[in-house]
Amino acid sequence: MDSLAACVPFLPIASGLVILAFLRRHPRGAARLSVGALLVTFLGAATLLGHYIIAGGVEVLDLGGAWGSLWLDPLSLVLWTFVSGISLIVHVYSVRYMVEEPGYARFFALLDLMTAVILFMVGAADLVTLAVAWFLVGVLLYFLLGHDHTRPAAGRYAFWTQITYRFGDLPLWFASLILVERYHSLSLPVIFARIQAHPGVLLWGLPVPLLAGLLLALAAFARSAQFLLHTWLPYTMDGPTPVSALMHAGIVNAGGFLFNRFAPLFEHAGMALHVAFAMGLVTAVVGSALMLIQNDVKRSLGYSTMGQMGFMVMECGLGAFPLAVFHLIAHGFFKASLFLGAGGVIGDARRHDGVPPDPIYTSVVERRPAKPSRLPWLVAASLTVLVPIVVIGLSHFFVAEHLFYEQGVVVLLFFGWVTGAQALFAAHKMSHQDPWRLMLGILASFVVIVVGYTLISHYFGALLYPDLSESRGLYQAASIHMLSFDGLVLSLAALFVGGWALTFFADGLDLASNLQGRGRGVYLAIYALLSREMYVADIYAFVSQILLRWSRQLNVWLGWC
Template sequence: MFPLAEPLWLLPLCYGAALLANLFPWAHARHWALARLAGYGGALLVVVALLLALLDGRENDRLGLVMAALVSLLGLVILDYSERYLRGEPGQRRFILALLGTLASVATVVSTGNLYLLVGAWILSSLCLHPLLTFYRDRPAAVIVAHKKFIASRLADACLIAAAALLIQAAGSHHLPLIVERLASAASAGGGLAWPVELALVLLVLAVILKSAQLPVHGWLIQVMEAPTPVSALLHAGLVNLGGFVLLRFAPLLSQAPVAQTLLVLVGGLTAVLAALVMMTRVSIKVRLAWSTCAQMGFMLMECGLGLYELALVHLLAHSLYKAHAFLTAGEVVGQVNRHALYVPERAPGLGQTLLALPLAGLWVLALHGLWTSFLPQHALPAAALALLAVGLAPWCIRRASWVHGVLVSGVLLVAYLLWHLAAAGLLAGTPRPGPYQEALAALVVMLFIGLYLLQAWITGHPHGALARRLHQRAFAGFHLDEYFTRLTFRLWPVRAQ
């Protein structure tokens, strides 16, 4: 069970108070000042909560504290950016109300231990996001894509409500830590989860898949670029990541649900691979970032399915900060390209170098991990995590002209990850380690990502070959997966003309 730091509950109330204040007529000329006050006030509250947690000897909700710090930081930056971005635009008050409502809902999700509140706030965050996505109501593309997203979110909400009802009935409580503790203890004593709990976890996973824009219901995330840039930053850096956070909350139960784990690994792994291939064909920076989010969410869900919860938490935090920065600085890409054009371009690595980098990265990861475990044997990484790290670090070994420099850079990145892993392990104290079933799934995932690396190496080495031409045509079309879901959604619920 995790007691909640009291000041943390004030974070959603801070955003909610600013929202209510903006509803009064006297706030018409002060709406941005009130929003900024909520942003700075929320950040200050989280700092106070963190200090109290450090001074208090009791166990605290460490995961909730870190996620609240992330939400308050993103909220502060996005509110400040939005004021300058929308200067002179009509409908700013409507934008502020929807943005504050979204922030209040997300802050409630990460700070509450009540399953009723978590489900309600997660649903409300999606409803508050809808007017942000349709901020430019005269753009038909924005309305159509928001309609697709609305349908996918309502399907996810139905799964989420059903999952919550089953879990509350099985545990006899709506307190989230108590639910996890009781059901996990009962599963350990009885040799497995009861079928209603297993069904609830499958429904929870389906809700996360729908809300995280996984294939084949990913199209709305890719096509939602008609929204203002700060909305894209909020969506990609905050709301889409909530699914990973909820899975971390239910980690002790998820580790005993093989059907839910398999679903996460298969859907997440295939989404990560296919979205990575599609991303290689895109030119627009915002569209590339959207496909990157789709792939990263798939990777994060796959990590949760494999029981690599520390890796998933590090991934969640890093992805949120990276995507917020990437979207908010997207307007500087042209200047960056012009500056890079002044330098002599580096020669692309050949196929042989790319293939050699993979075993080199693997040996380097094993060597540094062996040194790490000699000092901290209790924090050894699972074999699946080591394999995925090797595949991810392999390109860094050849990104520079000097092999030695590339290997050193990859070594620094690996050491940085190990330190982050140590911090994540402290935040997720008591999280179960991967079991035999997850290790079997990990072997499939490792082969999948090694195959993706080899395919990308071949395409990079033979960009005009027959395989590259055939694959480019299908990848550029997104493998036509979104078309099927689009036709289905408009048959079920046609969009109304504005």
Template sequence: MVLEAIIVAIPLLSIITSLFLEKRLYSKVSTILTGIAFLLSLYVFLFTNKEGSFIFLRFDGLGTLLASYILLVSLVIHKYSENYMKDEQGFKRYFILLDLMTWNLLTLVLSNHLLVLFASWHLMGVILYFLLTFNNRRWQAVEWGRLALFTHRLADVSLLIAVLLLYKQYGTFEISKLVQMVTTEPSDTLWIPTLLIILSGILKSAQIPFHVWLVYSMEGPTPVSALMHAGIVNAGAIIAGKFSFLFAYDLYGLSLSFLVGIITAVLGSTLMLMQNDVKKALGYSTVGQMGYMMMEVGVGAFALAIYHMMAHGIFKATLFLSSGGVIHEARKDPNIPRDEVYDALIKKEGTYKDMPTVFYGAITLLVPLILVLITHYIFKPDFFKYQAPLILLFFGWITSAQVLLNLFKVGREKPLLTAFLGIVSLFVLLSIYVLMSHLLRGFVFPYEGLQEKVYERAFSNPVLFILGIAISLILVLVGWILIYFANREEPLKVHLSLYAHLSRELYFPDLYKLIGEGFMKLARLLSFTSLSAVSAYGVFYTGETSENFPLDALILAFFIPLFPISLITSYLIRRFWIYSYPLIALLGVISLEFIKIPNYEFLYYLASFTLLFHSLRAVVSQSFKEGISELYPALLSLIWLSKKEAYFAFLLLPSALLYLLGIYTKRVLHTDSFYYAGGFIEKMPIYSLLLVIASLQACLTPFMPSFYPFFDALLKANALQAALLITGWFMLGVAMALTAWSPLHGRPREDINYSDLLRR
């Protein structure tokens, strides 16, 4: 296992070398080390048949396969970035983030621990945020980077609940043990974690309506757009493959994956045709392909989804890298390319009246059907026993027919030769597709017979199966009808209306903007409302009263704040923050030494609500002192839930670090406002790093000490308390991204003398 451990450690070693090397030399060393890691992973995958574990990692077939894929894509991006990014400010920072993302993705695919898996799943969104906002002077890049972070954090919520339920059910975090326990002692409620896992994959894989973060992330560097295909945007297949053993007991997750996937595949591919921005068109193309990938997950073809993920990822990553050269050439060319979709739908140019419709129609419908049936019969004779794979056959038929139809349009002068070449190429393509699905089957499913069980679960409900077929058929027929009338001299009037709506991207960006504005208005409203009815509900929920509530606990509720007394603590820190915060924290330590935390059920509800309430107030905070005044009661409320005084240091540390950084900011800028100045990443990199670390502690990020009191509280909470806690956890992440990280971005002010830590 030493060799496998070295593979995971190499990206971290590369980051360490950045401390000692000049930026150009570091980029070359980083590329070389990534290449070495790829070669080692390839050796392990091809020549090492033993499975083994190392600490929290497990090196099985699927993990080593995906590790090789991730390192291959990362190596290509490393090499491309050496020249593409060489003139960018923050060149070394970019490569550090690139190495960090590579390490995180390796940890994700090789993890054998539920919390390590969740931590990697979560950090994927955080690291991606800093990569997408690399052009920190462009405020649009920052705004859409935040949207990506919020979407990924929403996906984290779903997976966190699934991990929590699995641990409560089986009492283990080890995935290999979980496989054995689920196989021997299946539960009737396993369909809930599978549904949550699919939902998390849908969010991370940019499925409609959660696709906007991907399409508008093109403000980031082009290599970052390529990097997203190394296991980020196609993470839905990865997470389904990691938990494939659960889907033998699924009820609704696979059906949801298929229905969302088919809608995404059709709309994503359609919207791709409407774009005149090459990177945005590629983004919508990825959305459509990820729709196909989730469709394959939905019918239980996890191995096919993994192959689709890797084949599309390598192809699209190189296509994104090539788009950089296309953009540079387009800037030199004064000619504006024509919009072919506009010509087809509005001007009706480019029609083919001489096409032999009967001949081409027969070939494009009959030949693909025969080829699809033959290839599946050769490689997988038992493929036809299950309902779910029949949908794949249907889509294979329709897609193949469309491919041949497009070939005939291009080569209509030699129809027979075109038909022959198209049929041969199609047969080879389908054969490889089906063969790879068969070969990867053993990597995805950990025990014999699991594939058949998953197939049986996929569309086991006849109504959902018929609905899936009906939606597929209707969408295909509507598309063909529109294409047919587009080639007539008197087109349908619907074309103009359709073009208008599609050119606005079906108003999804406008809807997101309205939701964002509404969320901020709601946060401001709730943050200035005491909502005492909620706390009263917490008191009477269990029928308990506070008649025997010890008076000394009221003192504890002030220094270890509990709603509504926490409002007083928050006010004092905000009003006298430099003077009051150290005193309140010190008295909190003393109080915990002499006062025992009372054991009342209603206090759990008050503590859960305290976290949510002050997290909401942190979202709209404007300065360090406002943010700290809300973080202090929000985080320390977890002590009431965990009943462990030892957690005090973990929960006090984030607000204490931000307190010190706020004092330094006030000393340098003469204000502690989050919005007074920007460009901290450029001018104060060491300070910015400390600010990010303190913020990640504050928003209870996995891998940080502050996360463990939160997870401990979750394990002890009931459904209502857990809902309040998880919502508060989500809001803390939103608060850090909107407030504490605001000074990192933007253009530095010329009238400010920035002074970094250790560089004065």
């Protein structure tokens, strides 16, 4: 198995290098080799994962040097299978999608190298391998996003990505240097063992795990497009669609991976987890709000990814680390399919505007249906508020009762309740000829999804973190004072219920006409702020122009020497 494990990340490298060296003028051969190599890589990764599930056993594959070692633990094996699977899908899709693009063979070579680098990143067992792979992801992504040289915009947005990624490299380097300096090893398993033994080592008066944890969280924020470091993400749509899919399905999830890789450190860095929770929450809200006002499908998907990344980081901040991995995998698959389908949808929309040309058909479709009705408000309110909490609560109770004692789980259940209630409430707001049928259909779907999600996420968590004490340690690290926690949950619950009530009675209170008055200005200001994407990119552009002007002035004074 060791030699197979060594082959998995090296195979795409070999394929990429062979294409660059010998197959640049043979695009079909390049595509065949690339897809074949990825297929074998995926099968190899899946075999290793299967072997782990059956036989167990975590090992470090040391290639015999100061760095370059691979850690074959459940996190690496799961992510190897996921990354190579997504990459294989993207490869197969690109075979036809990119066929008319110049640089076809180079594109496949870069895709192969990118896949290999990600595999090294998630499998790294030492800090140098991790830092090298982490850095190279940014470099390769730049060239993949800028594949179409004829469009200056592609280069500009690829640069935004590259510079944000570079910004995220630096805290990772700094954290690595601190860990090496204080725990005297490059090896991640060794460092983690020493952190468990001596978590109280100090640097500048602060515990090293906390300092390193804050820096690692910052590195993760840059990679996962958290608020203020997010401007690159929606604009990467200027790259080829397969690259967007690979990026949104895999690369942008690196933040969640980093949290999980350094989980033993975060057990002793509670403050870093609180920061992650706050940042994730803000990002989820801002990303979702920006997504709602976009009129471009791909940019809307970009902001949707930002919101999802916010949720993922928030899950880490709550101590639900395996849930974040499950989230990134689930999000990766659905976002990849959305991106790969987006081109076709846009093409279809250009060809067919969706308006039936036949006037008779139109009149039939537009005919007013029989008088719609809704459920009685008391029934609807009871269903909306109670059913999600009962379903979510029971499903978790039967799967893992002990989770109820963890604050992180309670917060996630709270979010589950809000989301479920929101779905039911939206269903209630829809006028329908048979409202009971509609509500029962949605309730049935809700039960299936919640029970399925609970079971899968629980067993997935047990696979990633077989040691229950580690999971509990993370939840404990993410906990806050009980009284503050209860107050926070109750006030948030009151806020949500109040919001629903306001929406429910919006017609009666005549909110629409009130908005025309004093509230109109506030509404327009918020809309303008969001439509300009909160001016974040504008501020960055302004500051960078000032810095460039200073640089130019200095050069003029010194005669460009």
